[in-house]
Amino acid sequence: MSTTTAAEDAPSARRSEGEDLTLRERIAANPRPALTWGAVFALLVALEFGALASGLIVLTRTAVVGITAVIQVALEALRAPFEALGLEPVVGIVNDVLGVWETSQGRFPVTSEAGDISRDTVGKIAESKRHDAPKTFSLLWVQYQLSDFLFGLQHFTESVPTLLNREVIPNQGFKTGPAGPWKNTFLGLEPAAAWAVRATLVYVYAFLTMFWVFKAYNVYREHYRVADWTPRDDVVDRLRGHRWGQFGFVVVFMFVTMAVFAPTLGPTTAEANIESTYQNEVQYFDSESGQVEEVFVGQANAGAKSKGQGDQNVGPLSYDDYGRYHPFGTDVNGQDLFTFMVAGSRISLFVGLIAIGLSAFVAATLSLLSAYYKGLVDLATVIAADSVIALPQFLILIMVSVAFQGHWLSRVYSGGMLIALVFGLSGWPFLWRAVRGPSFQVAEEEWIDAAKSFGQRVPVTMRKHMLPYILGYLLVYGSMSLGGIIIATSALSFLGNGLGINPPTPEWGRAIAAGRNYVSTQSWHIATIPGVMIVLVVTAFNALGDGIRDAIDPESEGAEGGGAAAGGGG
Amino acid sequence: MSRWSYVLKRLVLAVPVLVFALTVTFMILYLGPLDPVTAVFGQEYNPSDALQLRKDLGLVRADGSPVPLWEQYIDFMVRLFTFNFGQSWVVASEVSVSTLIWNKVLPTVWLGFWSVIVALVVGLPLGFYAGLNPNTGGDYLASFGGIVWRAMPNFWLAVILAGAISQGGFLEGYRTWIIETQVIGTPRGTLETLLMDVELLGIAMPMVDPTNFFAAVKWILPAALVLGSSSMGNEMRIGRTAVLETINSNYVETARAKGVSSWKIVSKHVFRNAMVPLLPVIMGEFYLLIGGSVLVELIFNINGLGRLFISAAFGADVTVLGALLFIFVTMTLVFNIIQDILYTMIDPRVGYESE
Numbered sequence: 001m002s003t004t005t006a007a008e009d010a011p012s013a014r015r016s017e018g019e020d021l022t023l024r025e026r027i028a029a030n031p032r033p034a035l036t037w038g039a040v041f042a043l044l045v046a047l048e049f050g051a052l053a054s055g056l057i058v059l060t061r062t063a064v065v066g067i068t069a070v071i072q073v074a075l076e077a078l079r080a081p082f083e084a085l086g087l088e089p090v091v092g093i094v095n096d097v098l099g100v101w102e103t104s105q106g107r108f109p110v111t112s113e114a115g116d117i118s119r120d121t122v123g124k125i126a127e128s129k130r131h132d133a134p135k136t137f138s139l140l141w142v143q144y145q146l147s148d149f150l151f152g153l154q155h156f157t158e159s160v161p162t163l164l165n166r167e168v169i170p171n172q173g174f175k176t177g178p179a180g181p182w183k184n185t186f187l188g189l190e191p192a193a194a195w196a197v198r199a200t201l202v203y204v205y206a207f208l209t210m211f212w213v214f215k216a217y218n219v220y221r222e223h224y225r226v227a228d229w230t231p232r233d234d235v236v237d238r239l240r241g242h243r244w245g246q247f248g249f250v251v252v253f254m255f256v257t258m259a260v261f262a263p264t265l266g267p268t269t270a271e272a273n274i275e276s277t278y279q280n281e282v283q284y285f286d287s288e289s290g291q292v293e294e295v296f297v298g299q300a301n302a303g304a305k306s307k308g309q310g311d312q313n314v315g316p317l318s319y320d321d322y323g324r325y326h327p328f329g330t331d332v333n334g335q336d337l338f339t340f341m342v343a344g345s346r347i348s349l350f351v352g353l354i355a356i357g358l359s360a361f362v363a364a365t366l367s368l369l370s371a372y373y374k375g376l377v378d379l380a381t382v383i384a385a386d387s388v389i390a391l392p393q394f395l396i397l398i399m400v401s402v403a404f405q406g407h408w409l410s411r412v413y414s415g416g417m418l419i420a421l422v423f424g425l426s427g428w429p430f431l432w433r434a435v436r437g438p439s440f441q442v443a444e445e446e447w448i449d450a451a452k453s454f455g456q457r458v459p460v461t462m463r464k465h466m467l468p469y470i471l472g473y474l475l476v477y478g479s480m481s482l483g484g485i486i487i488a489t490s491a492l493s494f495l496g497n498g499l500g501i502n503p504p505t506p507e508w509g510r511a512i513a514a515g516r517n518y519v520s521t522q523s524w525h526i527a528t529i530p531g532v533m534i535v536l537v538v539t540a541f542n543a544l545g546d547g548i549r550d551a552i553d554p555e556s557e558g559a560e561g562g563g564a565a566a567g568g569g570g
Numbered sequence: 571m572s573r574w575s576y577v578l579k580r581l582v583l584a585v586p587v588l589v590f591a592l593t594v595t596f597m598i599l600y601l602g603p604l605d606p607v608t609a610v611f612g613q614e615y616n617p618s619d620a621l622q623l624r625k626d627l628g629l630v631r632a633d634g635s636p637v638p639l640w641e642q643y644i645d646f647m648v649r650l651f652t653f654n655f656g657q658s659w660v661v662a663s664e665v666s667v668s669t670l671i672w673n674k675v676l677p678t679v680w681l682g683f684w685s686v687i688v689a690l691v692v693g694l695p696l697g698f699y700a701g702l703n704p705n706t707g708g709d710y711l712a713s714f715g716g717i718v719w720r721a722m723p724n725f726w727l728a729v730i731l732a733g734a735i736s737q738g739g740f741l742e743g744y745r746t747w748i749i750e751t752q753v754i755g756t757p758r759g760t761l762e763t764l765l766m767d768v769e770l771l772g773i774a775m776p777m778v779d780p781t782n783f784f785a786a787v788k789w790i791l792p793a794a795l796v797l798g799s800s801s802m803g804n805e806m807r808i809g810r811t812a813v814l815e816t817i818n819s820n821y822v823e824t825a826r827a828k829g830v831s832s833w834k835i836v837s838k839h840v841f842r843n844a845m846v847p848l849l850p851v852i853m854g855e856f857y858l859l860i861g862g863s864v865l866v867e868l869i870f871n872i873n874g875l876g877r878l879f880i881s882a883a884f885g886a887d888v889t890v891l892g893a894l895l896f897i898f899v900t901m902t903l904v905f906n907i908i909q910d911i912l913y914t915m916i917d918p919r920v921g922y923e924s925e
Binding site for chain 1 (some may be wrong): 583586587588590591594595598599601602603604638639717718720721722723724725726727729730732733734737738740857860861862864865868869879880883884886891894895898899902903906
């Protein structure tokens with residue numbers, strides 16, 4: 001199809017030196033489609049620039065703190081044997097590099113303070129007065145400086161006005177009389193409607209943006225690509241006909257949107273409703289005194305608990321006595337369950353992505369090394385992988401969480417970092433198993449021999465000629481393992497007792513734990529809704545994995561198409 | 571490489587795997603920031619008590635000097651490999667770990683056994699049915715059910731099921747159905763009276779007491795259903811595709827052309843070949859059981875190994891944790907080797923194709 005349009009658009013350029021032009025030159029020769037696309041995209045980004053930029057900065061900050069934390073753990077592990085041998089000078093050098101100092105309360109490599117993503121580090125140190133700032137140019141100093149710089153940037157971007165904002169479409173208001181109109185809500189609508197408008201708009205915006213990003217591929221394919229056909233076209237076409245995979249994609253996308261827009265989506269924010277309830281107030285119409293009263297959120301929550309018996313219940317899609325709307329009802333502490341869920345989706349996604357990223361990195365490195373060198377390297381990898389698989393993952397997770405209780409690492413991202421690290425380091429054999437076969441296959445290809453005889457450096461050969469071949473498989477099995485990580489993280493938080501994500505940071509499993517004694521009462525929603533959400537998200541990640549696998553490797557369609565039946569042949 | 575040398579190779583490889591896995595366990599327990607002294611005595615402890623405990627744990631020598639880490643490591647490994655597990659410190663003070671584990675093994679085995687049975691009895695027939703009737707309404711229903719069932723977190727399913735049965739929910743009738751039983755708690759009384767002595771021709775013979783047997787099964791069934799849920803979904807899924815694949819193969823077509831009865835085709839050709847990809851899934855159930863039993867035993871309040879692990883972990887009971895990990899890892903490896911042996915028997919190609 002695209003052949004004709006492309007040929008009509010730029011016949012002369014194509015026929016002469018079309019193939020040698022860079023993408024930039026091709027766009028310069030025919031700028032119109034690119035400009036149209038770019039203008040719309042710029043508009044979409046501008047509408048939500050503040051939110052998108054702050055989200056991006058939070059991600060960068062996560063990465064900075066995460067990477068430096070991993071280096072710290074590695075250095076600390078290296079220090080241990082020198083300490084045992086009593087080699088003070090070496091220990092001192094390592095401590096200098098780390099930026100560690102001793103106090104009466106013990107040692108402080110306080111990544112946890114940079115890891116608290118809602119605060120700046122220096123301010124926290126000044127407040128706690130537990131220790132001085134770290135030594136200049138040490139690892140910790142670098143971490144603090146970068147983290148605080150990004151925190152400042154985040155504050156600035158958050159002050160940039162956006163279209164889909166709590167202030168632009170507010171839903172928290174109060175009645176002015178017994179039946180009177182609502183005040184302070186969007187267009188005077190009742191809070192349920194105002195919240196629904198905002199939530200719907202967020203999703204409309206998200207889907208529009210996603211559609212436009214996909215559109216970029218079509219624009220490129222029709223107007224700027226030199227080749228009429230590439231194998232990737234077939235992959236995309238197969239994905240287009242795969243209903244089951246599309247279902248997975250849409251649900252995963254909605255989950256990610258939920259995580260990205262968490263502060264905007266909830267009827268209130270996690271900060272005001274869950275974390276600091278006595279620093280925020282709520283106004284409501286008191287029918288007894290007949291006037292508008294003001295109480296702390298904490299007091300209002302105490303009067304809106306869902307505990308099963310009597311009138312102690314605020315179910316889904318209902319208002320509490322303080323005129324606050326609860327789409328998913330309230331939990332046992334009277335906190336808004338929907339706000340809890342959207343805030344919890346953030347940490348689930350964080351943990352899942354970091355863990356999968358780490359596993360995929362280890363799995364890809366080891367499988368490429370063993371496929372390239374074979375022999376002893378391969379045998380060592382097999383033994384290492386078998387050993388890690390033989391250790392029951394969930395039990396190791398519990399053991400490590402217990403062992404690191406009180407350690408600074410268990411406070412980074414409310415404990416999410418530790419969970420992600422354990423998953424990353426214990427989950428790679430499952431991915432490795434999936435990519436080992438393809439790695440060995442590609443290592444047999446002639447182009448690897450050619451690269452070898454050509455004298456190309458081994459890492460370059462692996463990255464350029466082997467990695468692209470196994471990347472798709474990593475994506476498939478990564479998507480499928482992500483569901484397992486989400487389940488295990490919430491299971492750990494369900495166990496509580498210092499395991500999992502530390503309260504008050506919301507995590508879905510903790511809601512299930514709180515509601516477990518109310519399953520057959522009128523407060524059934526507390527445990528049921530989070531569980532259904534987990535099932536939905538995990539199913540979606542599996543479906544997405546199925547879809548990508550069938551798209552990149554149609555041979556396997558019959559082999560393991562559990563859900564492919566519902567998709568039908570595209 | 572012949573088939574049996576393949577199994578032998580797997581057997582030899584299991585040794586370094588076990589050593590490596592136990593080394594990781596040692597590193598978490600002994601190199602990590604875990605402190606057994608504060609776990610036993612709390613934050614404020616008597617220094618002489620602490621010293622005595624450290625001596626008993628093998629962390630310091632009799633003269634108070636610390637034992638080097640490598641010596642602790644060798645000691646740890648030797649103790650495990652000689653099945654000398656030592657004694658518990660926190661969970662049950664000064665009780666030997668072997669006794670502790672032995673006392674808790676029965677409920678866990680009972681739970682695990684029935685979860686495997688439930689998963690097999692429900693999952694396999696559904697999968698085979700779906701595979702034999704592809705793209706029908708029944709197939710879609712079974713496939714979709716299997717996918718969703720598999721995605722359900724064990725702990726959530728357990729919470730919902732326990733709530734629905736024991737807190738006056740919509741499944742409350744289950745408790746009084748045929749025999750009155752509990753669902754929450756250890757079926758200890760019924761498990762121990764499972765066998766009754768029957769006088770047969772003047773000799774006392776142990777016999778299964780049918781009433782108690784039924785009661786014990788009924789008690790454990792909801793927990794087993796939860797624990798087997800993900801395996802059930804897996805078996806269904808893999809069973810369906812395996813049947814689909816074999817039924818479209820050439821040898822089945824040939825058999826059909828020869829006029830072999832369809833029952834014989836299904837039983838002799840389809841099912842046997844479908845078992846090949848199913849075997850790792852069925853054996854892999856064991857792996858899922860270990861992790862899952864912790865949560866299921868906690869929610870259904872069953873006093874088994876899973877709960878022992880949790881209380882040992884919360885109490886930082888290093889000896890119990892080490893022994894449990896050793897048992898779990900060894901069992902996993904044993905099951906892997908059994909799987910390899912079964913594999914070589916079912917599928918003659920194993921061992922040759924890896925060349």
